[in-house]
Amino acid sequence: MGPLAGVKIIELAGLGALPFATLKLADMGADVVRIDRLSEVGAGPEPQPYSAWDRGRRSVAVDLKKPSGVETVLRLAAGADVFLEAFRPGVAERLGVGPEPVMEANPAIVYGRLTGWGQTGPLASSAGHSLNYEAITGVIGSVGPPGGPPVPVLQLLGDFAGGGLTLAFGVMCALWESRGSGRGQVVDAAMTDGVASLASVFYGMQASGTHTTDLGSNLFDGGAPFYAIYECADGGYVSVAPIEPHFYSLLLKTIGIDEASLPPQYDRAEWPRVKELLAARFLEKSRDEWCALLEGTDCCAAPVLTYDEARRHPHHRARGTFVGDDGTEVVPVPILSRTPGERRPSPAWVGADTDDVLSSNGFDAGEIARLRRHGAVGG
Numbered sequence: 001m002g003p004l005a006g007v008k009i010i011e012l013a014g015l016g017a018l019p020f021a022t023l024k025l026a027d028m029g030a031d032v033v034r035i036d037r038l039s040e041v042g043a044g045p046e047p048q049p050y051s052a053w054d055r056g057r058r059s060v061a062v063d064l065k066k067p068s069g070v071e072t073v074l075r076l077a078a079g080a081d082v083f084l085e086a087f088r089p090g091v092a093e094r095l096g097v098g099p100e101p102v103m104e105a106n107p108a109i110v111y112g113r114l115t116g117w118g119q120t121g122p123l124a125s126s127a128g129h130s131l132n133y134e135a136i137t138g139v140i141g142s143v144g145p146p147g148g149p150p151v152p153v154l155q156l157l158g159d160f161a162g163g164g165l166t167l168a169f170g171v172m173c174a175l176w177e178s179r180g181s182g183r184g185q186v187v188d189a190a191m192t193d194g195v196a197s198l199a200s201v202f203y204g205m206q207a208s209g210t211h212t213t214d215l216g217s218n219l220f221d222g223g224a225p226f227y228a229i230y231e232c233a234d235g236g237y238v239s240v241a242p243i244e245p246h247f248y249s250l251l252l253k254t255i256g257i258d259e260a261s262l263p264p265q266y267d268r269a270e271w272p273r274v275k276e277l278l279a280a281r282f283l284e285k286s287r288d289e290w291c292a293l294l295e296g297t298d299c300c301a302a303p304v305l306t307y308d309e310a311r312r313h314p315h316h317r318a319r320g321t322f323v324g325d326d327g328t329e330v331v332p333v334p335i336l337s338r339t340p341g342e343r344r345p346s347p348a349w350v351g352a353d354t355d356d357v358l359s360s361n362g363f364d365a366g367e368i369a370r371l372r373r374h375g376a377v378g379g
Contacts, residue, residue: 001029001339001340001342002027002028002029002030002332002336002339002341002342003028003029003336003339003341004025004028004029004030005029005030005339006029006031007025007029007030007031007081007082007175008030008031008033008079008080008081008082009022009025009026009030009031009032009033009080009081009082009083009084010033010035010073010076010077010080010083010084011032011033011034011035011057011084011085012034012073012084012085012086012092012097013034013035013036013037014085014086014087014114015086016053016155016159016160017086017114017130017158017159017160017163017164017167017191018084018085018086018114018163018164018167019034019052019053019054019164020052020053020159020160020163020164020165021084021112021164021165021167021168021171022034022056022057022084022168023052023053023056024164024165024168025082025168025171026055026056026057026344027055027056027332027341027342027343027344028332028341029339029341029342030082032056032057032058033057033058033059033060033076033080033357034057034058034059034060034347035060035062035064035073035076036060036061036062036350036351036379037061037062037063037064037350038061038062038063038069038351038375038376038377038378038379039063040061040350041061041349041350041351041378041379042349042350043350046348046349046350047059047346047347047348047349047350048346049345049346050324050329050343050345050346052329054346054347055329055343055344055345055346056343056344056345056346057346057347058347058352058353058356058357059347059349059350059351059352059353059354059379060076060351060353060354060357060358060377060379061350061351061354061377061379062376062377063375063376063377063378064095064096064097065095066374066375066376067096068370068371068374068376069371069377070095070096070097072358072363072371072376073097074096074097074101074102074105075105075361075362075363076357076361077097077102077105077106077109078105078106079361079362080106080109081108081109081110081175081178082109082110082111082112082171082175083097083102083106083109083110083111083112084111084112084113084114084167084171085097085112085113085114086113086114086115087115088115088124088125088127089115089119089120089124089125090125092113099111099113099186103184106184107182107183107184108178108182108183108184109178109184110171110174110175110178110184110185110187111184111185111186111187112167112170112171112174112186112187112189113186113187113188113189114163114164114167114189114191115189115190115191116128116129116132116158116163116190116191116192117133117190117191117192118188118190118192118193119188119190120188129159130155130157130158130159130163130191131152131155131158132158133157133158133162133163133191133192133195134152134153134157134158134162134195135150136192137192137195137196137199138199138202138203139153139157139195139198139199140152140153141213142213142215142221143215143221144215144216145215145216145222146214146215146216146217146223147215147216148215148216150215157195157198158191158194158195159191161194161195161198162191162192162193162194162195162196162197162198163189163191163194165194166189166191166193166194166197167189170187170189171187173187174187202220217271219243223268223271224271224275225271225274225275225277225278226240226241226242226243226251226265227240227241227243228240228275228278230278230279230282230283231279231282231283232282232283232286232287232289232290233283233284233285233286233289234286234287234288236287236288236303236304237287237303238282238287238290238291238294238301238302238303238304239301239302239303239304240278240294240299240300240301241300241301242298242299242300242301243300245265246298247298247299247300248265250297250298250299251294251299251300251301254294254297254299255278255281255282255290255293255294256281257277257278257281262274262277287303287304288303290303291303310322311327311328323343324343329343331343349379350379351377351378351379352379353379354368354377354378354379355368358371358377
């Protein structure tokens with residue numbers, strides 16, 4: 001199932017951004033084999049069914065500190081299309097599974113490398129996390145209340161969009177090219193690069209003078225009264241974003257404010273005063289009362305929901321956005337009309353698929369038994 005059916009991917013176990021990338025590829029049909037550390041067999045919580053970190057891949061437990069373990073991984077790579085790792089620069093080389101030996105085993109393979117800072121640059125070898133990559137690119141410095149400090153934005157930009165999705169996109173670009181050239185290449189996916197790319201529009205807006213460094217004073221950071229979040233009478237919140245004048249006019253009419261009494265929509269000097277007026281109006285009704293008036297119209301409004309509320313919202317239910325027995329999984333996206341993606345289960349435990357994967361890749365029973373005896377594989 002899925003447009004990537006037949007694509008074989010080897011994933012060296014890593015933290016959140018890497019399994020998010022392979023999750024997206026697995027959901028679209030790729031056959032993903034994760035190389036887990038043999039030392040983790042039975043050492044901690046087992047993968048959970050349909051976990052966002054584990055779903056859609058098989059697990060092989062290997063000790064990469066043993067030469068026969070390295071040889072096993074290189075042999076698996078020889079029959080794969082993509083090889084992915086998320087170590088600090090130089091670690092894969094020291095383990096014997098860097099680009100050179102992998103591509104020697106398979107010249108057509110796409111070798112994807114995901115790091116925070118990239119393979120080069122003065123920070124390349126430093127530790128870091130999503131917040132740091134979002135901070136150094138200027139994104140965090142642009143998000144926060146007026147006069148207040150910048151605020152974290154979860155891991156959405158650094159780890160998942162700037163990291164995981166950037167890697168998946170790069171892999172698919174390189175894989176497409178390799179189908180014509182017969183040659184692989186290395187994909188250097190840095191989360192700092194990915195976040196900077198996502199913010200490219202705002203770099204341009206600041207250069208043109210349409211976005212300033214003053215927090216909470218700009219069009220898209222809550223400074224505009226028509227692109228903001230307002231508290232309601234019950235303590236809930238509603239978002240409004242009618243950027244276009246005709247949508248803005250409809251919002252004002254729907255909430256009972258005479259547009260003729262207000263300054264022009266894009267008079268930035270008057271934004272704070274207009275925002276105070278709208279804030280006072282939204283405090284007159286509960287969130288759900290406002291939603292009854294605004295949702296489904298061209299007012300560009302939506303309630304601010306918790307994750308639990310989001311899973312129950314009628315729009316998501318109608319589209320089947322959330323799936324699974326407990327409704328906590330998201331359907332593979334985007335939705336393709338002819339070859340849609342498909343959710344597949346997690347490994348039952350670390351190394352659960354070792355024998356199955358090895359045997360399906362040409363290892364005979366004797367070889368597998370010897371690898372187990374030598375402590376190169378397990379599970």
